[in-house]
Amino acid sequence: xxxxxxxxxSLIVQEGKNLTINCTSSKTLYGLYWYKQKYGExxxxxxxxxxxxxxxxxxxxxxxxxxxxxxxxxxITASQPSHAGIYLCGAAYTSGTYKYIFGTGTRLKVxx
Amino acid sequence: NAGVTxxxxxxxxxxxxxxxxxxxxxxxxxxxxxxxxxxxxxxRLIYYSASEGTTDKGEVPNGYNVSRLNKREFSLRLxxxxxxxxxxxFCASTYRQSNEQFFGPGTRLTVL
Numbered sequence: 741x742x743x744x745x746x747x748x749x750s751l752i753v754q755e756g757k758n759l760t761i762n763c764t765s766s767k768t769l770y771g772l773y774w775y776k777q778k779y780g781e782x783x784x785x786x787x788x789x790x791x792x793x794x795x796x797x798x799x800x801x802x803x804x805x806x807x808x809x810x811x812x813x814x815x816i817t818a819s820q821p822s823h824a825g826i827y828l829c830g831a832a833y834t835s836g837t838y839k840y841i842f843g844t845g846t847r848l849k850v851x852x
Numbered sequence: 853n854a855g856v857t858x859x860x861x862x863x864x865x866x867x868x869x870x871x872x873x874x875x876x877x878x879x880x881x882x883x884x885x886x887x888x889x890x891x892x893x894x895x896r897l898i899y900y901s902a903s904e905g906t907t908d909k910g911e912v913p914n915g916y917n918v919s920r921l922n923k924r925e926f927s928l929r930l931x932x933x934x935x936x937x938x939x940x941x942f943c944a945s946t947y948r949q950s951n952e953q954f955f956g957p958g959t960r961l962t963v964l
Binding site: 771830838840843 | 856883892893894895896897902908910911942949950951952953954955956958960
């Protein structure tokens with residue numbers, strides 16, 4: 741959806757390098773969700789961000805939501821081959837919504 | 853807990869054939885969703901069920917029907933399959949609206 745843009749579309753990094761994936765919304769977010777999808781499999785929930793300026797970490801993955809609640813970044817420190825996959829951001833724009841919007845994903849490849 | 857399960861994992865249909873995709877969750881979630889994932893288009897919502905006994909259209913409902921059989925199960929039916937319905941179909945569930953979604957492993961459907 742054009743409401744939610746992810747960048748870059750694809751990324752190839754050497755093992756051990758840091759990387760950042762961005763998710764930008766055209767509207768103020770209620771909630772922003774990060775998922776990881778391994779090729780040919782379902783989506784695994786990573787983190788949910790709701791408050792402006794919020795930051796959460798899961799193992800070597802950190803996600804932040806900006807103060808205006810329109811942009812989120814996902815940062816991976818010291819990448820490993822196990823981090824490879826497709827990272828998707830999803831958004832809810834109101835507290836009572838059932839209609840989530842998803843970005844088109846960022847394909848990450850980590851070279852050993 | 854198995855989480856969200858989907859059957860079948862793969863299916864090939866001829867144009868005009870019908871089939872039902874099954875989804876079940878064992879997390880006592882109230883809401884369930886059906887998405888399709890196509891290259892370059894991200895996840896698009898087909899139908900959702902806010903609670904047992906209710907269903908509503910999403911972004912791309914044409915050509916599909918759904919049934920919320922009980923709190924655990926939500927099925928998606930293609931009455932007369934078309935090549936444009938070739939896609940990967942994901943079922944998801946949430947405890948309540950705007951919460952993070954939990955996804956099944958997907959069904960890869962090809963319509964010839």
